[in-house]
Amino acid sequence: MNANEALISKFYTAFQNKDVSTMQECYSDQATFSDAAFVDLNAKQVRAMWAMLIKGGKDMRVEFSNVRAEGEVVKAHWDAYYTFSATGRKVLNQIDASFIIENGKIVKHTDHFDFYTWSKQALGLSGLLLGWTSFLKNKVRKQASAKLAAYMAKE
Template sequence: MNSNERLIHEFYSSFQSLDWQGMQQCYASNIHFSDPVFNDLKGDDVSAMWHMLCNRAKDFELKFSDIQADEKHGSARWEATYTFSQTGRKVNNVIFAEFQFDNGKIIRHSDHFSFWKWSKMALGPIGILLGWSGFLKNKVQQQGLNGLKLFILRHHSKKNL
């Protein structure tokens, strides 16, 4: 296992333990993250997102596999099972992650999964009916960003550091 493969392994091992600070240590300060819900986060907002998700995790289990990396790029598959806090519905999300590295840290992290499959599990009938639509995806993205902004105000403001 090379150093970047170990870095990915360390990231997901921290995630399994809901250790957002351990996850943060794997990232460069100029990290750029994207997925179907949080499609363009940078820097401290990425760490705050993982902090929020770890903090809200209920019935959480994570498995990861197929870690591959070279000097600049890497990938992994991971699967998260959890109860979605907003609806109380059980979710089993299968994700393909891509990474870019620089100076022993992750500088770009992109997670790919089917928003429609996720929305069917997380949102139930609304996800089944509208999960394919840009309307629902945009609404979920906006709610996610609003929730993150509120979380940052409560947990990551300068007075709390």
């Protein structure tokens, strides 16, 4: 395992242990993060996002695998098992992550998952009917952004 793979393994091991500070330390002060719900977060926002998700995800369980470096890029797969707080529905979100590492820190983190599959699990019938639409994706993004902003204002 090279140093970049070790960094990402450290990140996900900290995630499994709900060790927010170790996760946050893995990011550069210039880091960015994006996924289907949280788009173009800066380092301060991504650090707060992980804290918010871990503190709010009482039953969250994370498994990761297939951490592999391709130069400065590290790819990994991770599965998140949790109850979606807005609906109380159980979710298994299967995520493929891509990281760009510079000077031993994450500078860019992008998570990819099937939004439609997620929305059917998390939202039930509305996800089944509308999960494939940009309308629902934009609504979820707006709610996620508002929730993160409110969390950051409190902290």
